[in-house]
Amino acid sequence: MQWIFLFAAIIFEICGTSLMKISYGFTKLWPTIGTIICYIITFAAFANALKKIPVSVAYAIWCAAGIIVISAIGIFFFKESINFLKILSTIFIVLGVIGLYLSDIV
Numbered sequence: 001m002q003w004i005f006l007f008a009a010i011i012f013e014i015c016g017t018s019l020m021k022i023s024y025g026f027t028k029l030w031p032t033i034g035t036i037i038c039y040i041i042t043f044a045a046f047a048n049a050l051k052k053i054p055v056s057v058a059y060a061i062w063c064a065a066g067i068i069v070i071s072a073i074g075i076f077f078f079k080e081s082i083n084f085l086k087i088l089s090t091i092f093i094v095l096g097v098i099g100l101y102l103s104d105i106v
Contacts (some may be wrong), residue, residue: 002052009045012038017070021078027048057104064097 023031048060055087066088074080 001020005049006053006058006061009042009049010062010069012045013040013062014069014073016042017023018073018077021074054099054104055100057101060097061099064093067093 019031019034019038020026022028023035026032026035034043035061041059046062071090075082
């Protein structure tokens with residue numbers, strides 16, 4: 001169940017961050033309200049995930065998943081640039097998360 005909470009926290013964080021982008025600095029009402037709601041749900045779900053998952057592992061997975069998906073959203077929907085260094089950096093983030101996870105289960 002804790003992994004479902006972590007997955008929900010990731011999904012709502014991604015939605016909240018995307019809405020934050022289109023809120024234009026919290027100047028548009030509905031995306032701003034959506035951002036706030038998504039982040040409230042995010043932190044509630046994340047807090048529940050932390051009841052069973054070690055904080056180092058949960059936070060690393062939460063951050064890395066958010067970075068990877070938000071980067072893809074930025075590239076494909078917000079027309080942000082992509083280059084070798086962004087791809088390489090994302091790979092290092094994923095490797096770091098895998099390392100943290102493996103260090104906890106070994």
